[in-house]
Amino acid sequence: MSDKSHLGGSVRLPWTMAVVFLVVALFASCQRDHLYYETITRDNVQLHNDWSKTAFATSHKDYATTSRLNGVTIFAFDSATHLLKTELPPDADALAPRLWLEQGTYDLIVMNDSRVEMPGIVFHTDRMLEDCQASVTADTVYDTYPDYLALSTIRHVAFESPRRDYYYDRPENYVNDVVARHIHTVQHAVTKRVNIKVRVKGINYCRGMQPSFMSGLSQAVNLATREPSREEAVYAFNLVNRSFRNGGYTEADLSQSFSCFGFNPHNLRSDTQFELTINFVLVDNSLFTFKADVRPQLEQWLDDNTATANLDLDINLDLEVDLPHTDPESTDIGGLVPETIPWNDEHQEIVL
Numbered sequence: 001m002s003d004k005s006h007l008g009g010s011v012r013l014p015w016t017m018a019v020v021f022l023v024v025a026l027f028a029s030c031q032r033d034h035l036y037y038e039t040i041t042r043d044n045v046q047l048h049n050d051w052s053k054t055a056f057a058t059s060h061k062d063y064a065t066t067s068r069l070n071g072v073t074i075f076a077f078d079s080a081t082h083l084l085k086t087e088l089p090p091d092a093d094a095l096a097p098r099l100w101l102e103q104g105t106y107d108l109i110v111m112n113d114s115r116v117e118m119p120g121i122v123f124h125t126d127r128m129l130e131d132c133q134a135s136v137t138a139d140t141v142y143d144t145y146p147d148y149l150a151l152s153t154i155r156h157v158a159f160e161s162p163r164r165d166y167y168y169d170r171p172e173n174y175v176n177d178v179v180a181r182h183i184h185t186v187q188h189a190v191t192k193r194v195n196i197k198v199r200v201k202g203i204n205y206c207r208g209m210q211p212s213f214m215s216g217l218s219q220a221v222n223l224a225t226r227e228p229s230r231e232e233a234v235y236a237f238n239l240v241n242r243s244f245r246n247g248g249y250t251e252a253d254l255s256q257s258f259s260c261f262g263f264n265p266h267n268l269r270s271d272t273q274f275e276l277t278i279n280f281v282l283v284d285n286s287l288f289t290f291k292a293d294v295r296p297q298l299e300q301w302l303d304d305n306t307a308t309a310n311l312d313l314d315i316n317l318d319l320e321v322d323l324p325h326t327d328p329e330s331t332d333i334g335g336l337v338p339e340t341i342p343w344n345d346e347h348q349e350i351v352l
Contacts, residue, residue, distance in 0.1 A: 043180030050186045054150040073114040079105040082128040090114035103161035111151035118147040135220035143236040145259040152185040192262035193314040202323035203252040216274035221261040283328035
């Protein structure tokens with residue numbers, strides 16, 4: 001009897017332990033299910049763009065409510081090959097855009113707006129970063145000016161590949177974007193504003209103006225270094241803004257402003273012609289052409305602003321010209337004087 005009892009006890013004990021083990025395993029399995037919701041986590045980089053040195057800042061003298069900051073476009077160049085890896089879609093958040101790229105190290109160019117909103121600029125991003133340029137669209141004489149462009153370059157920004165994390169009560173394949181790095185950058189304008197002001201004596205001998213030109217300015221600008229190119233361009237403009245300086249209407253200031261990519265400092269030490277050409281139509285219908293070498297003024301501007309790191313300032317060019325005494329043709333009277341027939345006293349009958 002004792003042997004059978006012993007055998008029976010030895011048979012029942014493992015079944016009891018097995019049942020207990022299964023219950024414990026089932027309970028543990030139910031508890032661990034919550035720990036295995038899979039999530040994809042991506043470490044984002046958030047940029048903090050400072051536009052205070054550009055015309056997009058309300059404190060800037062050229063700020064205009066009609067030309068507000070709409071967003072940013074970002075070019076990502078591979079730091080190893082220096083070639084464009086991707087152009088990110090325009091981001092409406094111009095102050096703190098957040099981005100994620102595939103694993104790698106990138107050099108970023110961050111600029112205002114998007115390329116489609118800048119028809120006056122061609123972006124040459126098919127080149128290496130060191131040669132990437134923005135240029136105007138015209139071929140020889142540029143009578144369409146580049147749109148306002150401000151940018152910054154950020155070197156060696158590293159991105160890690162996504163990682164799999166497990167969270168409590170998260171759905172599978174949920175992408176979790178977290179900010180892993182903050183980068184602060186200051187935007188600088190790469191387009192320059194050239195302000196032409198000409199004091200004219202004998203403005204009463206002038207009937208009107210033909211297009212004026214300035215040579216020696218840069219055709220393009222490097223997006224990585226913000227340095228204007230050494231290729232020259234000729235910009236055309238109309239010197240038509242007029243302000244009389246005396247009661248006799250014989251002296252006046254003519255002014256005009258236009259945008260360009262500035263000038264390359266190396267060209268100041270070469271044989272590049274920095275010449276301003278202004279064409280006046282006199283009251284006898286003859287053409288009077290005034291030419292001036294503005295290289296000294298550009299050299300002075302560069303010296304004054306390089307020392308103070310204020311190269312974002314406008315380029316102001318002030319000139320004086322004396323028009324020759326001219327007798328009007330017998331059929332016309334006077335020129336750029338308010339009382340003359342061509343400007344104010346011509347009457348037309350309009351049938352309504």
